[in-house]
Amino acid sequence: MTENNTILGIRQISFAYGKRPALDRVSFSVGSGQIMAILGPNGSGKSTLFKLLSTLVPLQSGDMICKGVDYRAGAAPVRPFLGVVFQSPSLDKKLTVRENLRCHAALYGLSGQERDKRIQAWLERLRVADRAQERVETLSGGLARRVEIAKALLHGPALLILDEPSTGLDPRSRAELWDSLVELRDRDRVTILITTHLMEEAEKSDRTLILDEGRVVADESPEELIRRYPHDVLCIHTHHTEQIARFVSERFGSLAMESKPDHLRVEVGSTEGAGIVAAVMGQFAREIGSVTLSRTSLDEVFFKLTGKSFAQSQEKAA
Numbered sequence: 001m002t003e004n005n006t007i008l009g010i011r012q013i014s015f016a017y018g019k020r021p022a023l024d025r026v027s028f029s030v031g032s033g034q035i036m037a038i039l040g041p042n043g044s045g046k047s048t049l050f051k052l053l054s055t056l057v058p059l060q061s062g063d064m065i066c067k068g069v070d071y072r073a074g075a076a077p078v079r080p081f082l083g084v085v086f087q088s089p090s091l092d093k094k095l096t097v098r099e100n101l102r103c104h105a106a107l108y109g110l111s112g113q114e115r116d117k118r119i120q121a122w123l124e125r126l127r128v129a130d131r132a133q134e135r136v137e138t139l140s141g142g143l144a145r146r147v148e149i150a151k152a153l154l155h156g157p158a159l160l161i162l163d164e165p166s167t168g169l170d171p172r173s174r175a176e177l178w179d180s181l182v183e184l185r186d187r188d189r190v191t192i193l194i195t196t197h198l199m200e201e202a203e204k205s206d207r208t209l210i211l212d213e214g215r216v217v218a219d220e221s222p223e224e225l226i227r228r229y230p231h232d233v234l235c236i237h238t239h240h241t242e243q244i245a246r247f248v249s250e251r252f253g254s255l256a257m258e259s260k261p262d263h264l265r266v267e268v269g270s271t272e273g274a275g276i277v278a279a280v281m282g283q284f285a286r287e288i289g290s291v292t293l294s295r296t297s298l299d300e301v302f303f304k305l306t307g308k309s310f311a312q313s314q315e316k317a318a
C-alpha cells in the first residue's frame with residue numbers, strides 16, 4: 001500500500017446496508033498498469049465495492065486511498081483520479097458523440113483547445129473518431145461502450161473502473177473492447193479494475209480478485225490461482241457410473257468423484273490422468289460414450305473457492 005507505484009490501496013474495508021453486511025474487511029492494492037478482474041457469485045459484494053470505489057457511497061470503515069488521496073476527504077479530491085464506466089449507459093442518446101464528451105469535459109473544468117484536442121485524441125485511440133458528429137442513438141452497443149470509455153478517460157484518470165462493460169456485447173465487440181483496455185494498460189499505464197461475469201475476461205486479466213460473501217477469497221494472477229489446484233478433471237459419459245466409480249476407487253484409491261446420472265467426474269493428479277483413462281477404457285470401452293481429460297480451469301478454481309459454478313453466477317445475473 002505504500003509502494004511508489006500503488007494506484008489504489010484498500011485496507012480492511014467493511015460495508016453494511018443497515019444490519020446486512022456486504023463487505024467484510026476487504027484489503028488489496030493495485031499498482032500502475034495492471035488489469036484486475038473482480039469476480040464473485042451473486043451477492044458477494046462486487047457492486048458494493050464498485051459503488052465505494054466510484055464514490056457513489058461513502059466509506060463506513062477501513063481505509064481507501066487512490067493516488068495518495070484518502071477517500072475520507074470526500075468525493076471531490078479523489079474524482080480527478082478516477083474514470084468510471086457504469087453498467088447502465090451514461091451517454092445522452094440524443095446528443096452527438098462529441099457533444100457528450102464536451103459535457104463531460106465541462107464537469108472537469110476542461111475547455112477550449114485543450115478540451116478539443118483531448119476529445120479528438122481519445123476518440124481516435126478508441127477508434128470512434130469517424131462517428132464523432134453522429135448521435136449516440138445511432139451507434140452499436142460496442143461503439144457506444146467505447147465512447148463511454150473515451151468519456152471516462154478524458155480528464156486523465158490513473159484508475160479506470162468498469163462495471164461489467166461487456167454485458168450485452170457480441171463476441172467481436174467484446175474482443176475489441178478488451179483490445180482497447182489492453183492498449184490503455186500497456187501504452188498509458190492506466191490501472192483497470194473490471195467486474196465481470198465472463199471467465200474469458202478473468203483469464204486475460206493480470207490479477208483476479210474473487211469475493212465470496214463480502215470477503216476476499218483469492219487475489220492472484222489467473223495462472224497462480226490455477227497452480228494452487230494442480231489437478232486434472234476426467235469426465236466420463238456412461239450409463240454405468242456406479243460400476244465405473246467403484247472400479248476407479250478400487251484401482252486408484254479415494255479420488256474426489258462426483259456422480260450424476262450418466263456423468264462421472266473425477267479429479268485426478270496432473271500425472272495420473274492418462275493411466276486412469278487407459279485403465280477405464282481397457283475395462284469399459286463398450287459402456288462409455290465419451291471421455292475427456294482436461295486441465296484445471298479458472299472455472300474449477302472459482303467453484304472450489306466459492307462452492308458455486310461461475311457459469312451459474314453468469315446465468316443468474318443475465
Ligand SMILES: Nc1ncnc2c1ncn2[C@@H]1O[C@H](COP(=O)(O)OP(=O)(O)OP(=O)(O)O)[C@@H](O)[C@H]1O
Binds near residue numbers: 046
Ligand atoms: N441497496 C441495498 N440494500 C440492502 N442490501 C443490499 C443492497 N444492495 C446490496 N445489498 C446486499 O448486499 C450484499 C452484497 O450485494 P452486492 O450487490 O454488492 O453483490 P454483487 O456481488 O454485486 O451481486 P450481483 O452479482 O448479484 O450484482 C447482498 O447480500 C445484497 O443483498
